[in-house]
Amino acid sequence: MLGTLRRFGVSSVLRASAPRTLSTRWASQLPKVQALSASSVLTRSLHSSFPKFSAAVAQESTETEPSQKIEKFAELGEQGFIDSTIIKNITHPSRMNLETMTEVQSMTLREIVKGDDVLAQAKTGTGKTLAFLLPTLQNILNDPGVDVSKVGRYSRTAPSEIRALIISPTRELAEQIAVEAKKVAFGTGLIVQTAVGGTQKRSGLMKIQREGCHLLIGTPGRLKDILSDPWTGVSAPKLNTLILDEADRLLDQGFAPDIKEIQGFLPDPSKIDRQTLMFSATVPREVMSLVRQTLKPGFQFVQTVREDEVPTHHRVPQKVVWMRGLENGMPAVLEIVKNYQARRANGEDLRPFKAIVYYNSTAETKCAADAFNNLRRSYDVGTTPLGELKMLEINSRLTQADRTRSAESFRRSPSGILFSSDVTARGMDFPDVTHVIQVGVPRDTETYIHRLGRTARAGKEGEGWLLVHKGEDVCFRSRLGRIPIKEDTASLPAAWADMSQQATDSSATSETVSQMKAAMAAVGPTHKIKSYMGQLGTIIGNFSSKRFAIEVLNKQFVDGFGMESPPQIAPRVAQQMGLGKIPGVNIGTGSRRMMEENDSSSSGGFSRGGFSRGSDHGFSRGGDRGSFSRGGDRGFPRGDRGGFSRGGDRGDRRGGFSYGERRGDRGDRGDRGSSRGPRRALEGLDF
DNA sequence: AAAAAAC
Numbered sequence: 001m002l003g004t005l006r007r008f009g010v011s012s013v014l015r016a017s018a019p020r021t022l023s024t025r026w027a028s029q030l031p032k033v034q035a036l037s038a039s040s041v042l043t044r045s046l047h048s049s050f051p052k053f054s055a056a057v058a059q060e061s062t063e064t065e066p067s068q069k070i071e072k073f074a075e076l077g078e079q080g081f082i083d084s085t086i087i088k089n090i091t092h093p094s095r096m097n098l099e100t101m102t103e104v105q106s107m108t109l110r111e112i113v114k115g116d117d118v119l120a121q122a123k124t125g126t127g128k129t130l131a132f133l134l135p136t137l138q139n140i141l142n143d144p145g146v147d148v149s150k151v152g153r154y155s156r157t158a159p160s161e162i163r164a165l166i167i168s169p170t171r172e173l174a175e176q177i178a179v180e181a182k183k184v185a186f187g188t189g190l191i192v193q194t195a196v197g198g199t200q201k202r203s204g205l206m207k208i209q210r211e212g213c214h215l216l217i218g219t220p221g222r223l224k225d226i227l228s229d230p231w232t233g234v235s236a237p238k239l240n241t242l243i244l245d246e247a248d249r250l251l252d253q254g255f256a257p258d259i260k261e262i263q264g265f266l267p268d269p270s271k272i273d274r275q276t277l278m279f280s281a282t283v284p285r286e287v288m289s290l291v292r293q294t295l296k297p298g299f300q301f302v303q304t305v306r307e308d309e310v311p312t313h314h315r316v317p318q319k320v321v322w323m324r325g326l327e328n329g330m331p332a333v334l335e336i337v338k339n340y341q342a343r344r345a346n347g348e349d350l351r352p353f354k355a356i357v358y359y360n361s362t363a364e365t366k367c368a369a370d371a372f373n374n375l376r377r378s379y380d381v382g383t384t385p386l387g388e389l390k391m392l393e394i395n396s397r398l399t400q401a402d403r404t405r406s407a408e409s410f411r412r413s414p415s416g417i418l419f420s421s422d423v424t425a426r427g428m429d430f431p432d433v434t435h436v437i438q439v440g441v442p443r444d445t446e447t448y449i450h451r452l453g454r455t456a457r458a459g460k461e462g463e464g465w466l467l468v469h470k471g472e473d474v475c476f477r478s479r480l481g482r483i484p485i486k487e488d489t490a491s492l493p494a495a496w497a498d499m500s501q502q503a504t505d506s507s508a509t510s511e512t513v514s515q516m517k518a519a520m521a522a523v524g525p526t527h528k529i530k531s532y533m534g535q536l537g538t539i540i541g542n543f544s545s546k547r548f549a550i551e552v553l554n555k556q557f558v559d560g561f562g563m564e565s566p567p568q569i570a571p572r573v574a575q576q577m578g579l580g581k582i583p584g585v586n587i588g589t590g591s592r593r594m595m596e597e598n599d600s601s602s603s604g605g606f607s608r609g610g611f612s613r614g615s616d617h618g619f620s621r622g623g624d625r626g627s628f629s630r631g632g633d634r635g636f637p638r639g640d641r642g643g644f645s646r647g648g649d650r651g652d653r654r655g656g657f658s659y660g661e662r663r664g665d666r667g668d669r670g671d672r673g674s675s676r677g678p679r680r681a682l683e684g685l686d687f
Numbered sequence: 688a689a690a691a692a693a694c
Contacts, residue, residue, distance in 0.1 A: 169691065197693055221693040254691065361689060396691060422690040443690075537689025573688060 117299035124453025148189025157212025164241035198400025220258035247278030327560025331494035341385030352415035355435035361534030369393035390416030521562035
């Protein structure tokens with residue numbers, strides 16, 4: 001277990017009398033406040049798992065000015081505290097061109113150089129990456145065992161010289177961190193390498209073997225792969241620093257086992273003392289016990305987010321718009337674009353429109369990207385406000401090459417729209433994003449916060465939009481009730497248009513709706529079916545009843561996608577989801593066949609409503625991998641899908657009687673009478 | 688049937 005790896009750290013004295021059972025291991029320690037340094041900033045040494053601990057330290061003055069001393073990078077060099085080459089890389093105008101440290105950077109620097117374990121929470125876009133890279137690279141330089149000298153132009157570093165490992169939840173984020181690390185390390189002789197999935201394993205390994213490695217950055221799967229394989233020659237016998245970026249994500253259900261396994265491949269911390277660093281903008285209370293088990297007792301908890309504050313930016317106006325139907329989502333997005341472009345054309349001093357549109361499933365991103373591409377083609381490219389916008393798409397079902405291309409293209413582009421799944425939700429730094437638009441209630445509070453954080457970075461402005469079906473208002477309130485989101489009932493009439501009717505007037509909104517309808521009609525039927533099924537999986541519990549949810553999805557399929565009738569759901573799937581007796585559910589196996597036929601005759605055959613055919617590359621191929629459970633349930637007895645449901649949210653348990661019941665929202669509901677307390681803490685403070 | 692992440 002994670003905890004055992006940490007038990008022999010610095011505080012082994014404290015550990016000696018601790019009970020060995022997991023549940024009580026840390027509970028015997030007393031709370032202790034170590035530092036409370038600024039009105040808006042907290043640093044604490046955590047020893048406690050006692051609830052209500054935060055009350056003891058909540059003595060900061062309520063309002064304002066960050067009394068934290070402003071620190072310059074240059075001073076760190078003058079003091080001889082940080083290597084002069086590193087400082088030059090950071091400060092030189094032709095390089096990173098940074099002058100002053102951000103709060104999180106200056107609050108964690110000395111702790112990390114000292115060797116303490118640190119959990120740091122700071123808002124999105126405030127320089128967390130540099131906060132852990134700078135001291136970590138300095139620590140490697142300080143290590144007397146590290147030789148950065150060269151023979152000619154060749155490094156003498158071996159692949160077994162890895163001193164620090166950084167784990168990231170996504171490939172693109174790992175690459176982004178590596179780019180920044182190489183900038184900081186330039187000219188120091190320190191070697192930075194990456195290990196992520198979707199790339200040639202062999203060539204990556206050869207590069208590490210040839211050049212050596214001090215700092216390795218990667219994603220869980222590939223790291224596990226190469227560290228567990230003795231043939232790779234890549235090992236980390238001298239590793240003394242482990243960094244979890246987006247730590248709460250890496251410690252949640254999906255990733256924790258991988259992280260645990262990776263820790264098992266690292267040197268025994270009782271033999272080689274290891275520093276562990278965790279960074280994130282969100283630290284929900286659910287992960288705190290895992291944090292405590294993974295960090296040394298007495299670790300520093302640095303927060304630059306005030307206790308009573310939700311970790312979103314006050315700079316970002318956030319709006320929620322209620323939609324009449326799910327089919328109104330795309331017209332509403334189009335209306336946001338048009339409204340903004342009209343204001344720009346009117347002479348308002350606005351930056352070029354650069355937006356990320358988030359969906360909860362990959363298939364939705366595909367449908368939206370295809371539809372907007374259809375629409376864009378119908379404009380005269382480059383001459384109209386919409387035609388000049390680049391339409392891009394990114395999700396995990398694309399090939400890695402396409403993912404990289406989209407991300408790079410969006411990063412470089414001054415304007416455009418990126419239709420994205422949650423691959424880009426965390427950590428990604430696309431410069432100058434003006435809008436973050438989220439369609440549908442995000443799966444949890446943290447997801448909302450991180451997506452929103454793709455805008456208003458590094459002191460810039462931005463705006464946040466959330467488009468939600470009116471029937472999801474209860475779900476919205478329970479999941480996002482504490483976030484300062486304002487209702488906007490005026491800006492987007494397209495969100496409330498009745499799309500079952502052909503518009504008779506000639507208003508701008510009617511035009512927007514009919515344009516979008518035509519563009520959606522031309523999207524391939526396979527994508528529409530997958531979108532329906534994808535949404536089925538994510539939103540059914542958001543509505544007050546399954547019947548209601550099905551009705552809403554069917555309406556989108558017909559009135560929005562322009563399809564004849566709702567897609568067929570396989571009987572077994574329907575039963576699994578407790579949809580067997582729900583009115584409106586179209587039970588049958590026709591959808592699969594339809595998609596397979598459509599996929600195999602790849603160049604169409606379906607009418608595409610006057611638009612040129614959208615490119616199908618990548619998606620349909622990848623789509624076969626996991627969706628629609630082809631062979632996915634082989635080996636499981638019927639009705640037991642091996643941990644498919646998280647427990648408690650399957651409606652079919654009670655013989656299909658599920659009408660009116662609602663899913664538990666992963667415990668963040670507050671009306672369940674559970675012993676977990678009223679709700680999870682956004683700030684991670686009131687644990 | 689629903690993000691992500693290894694071949």
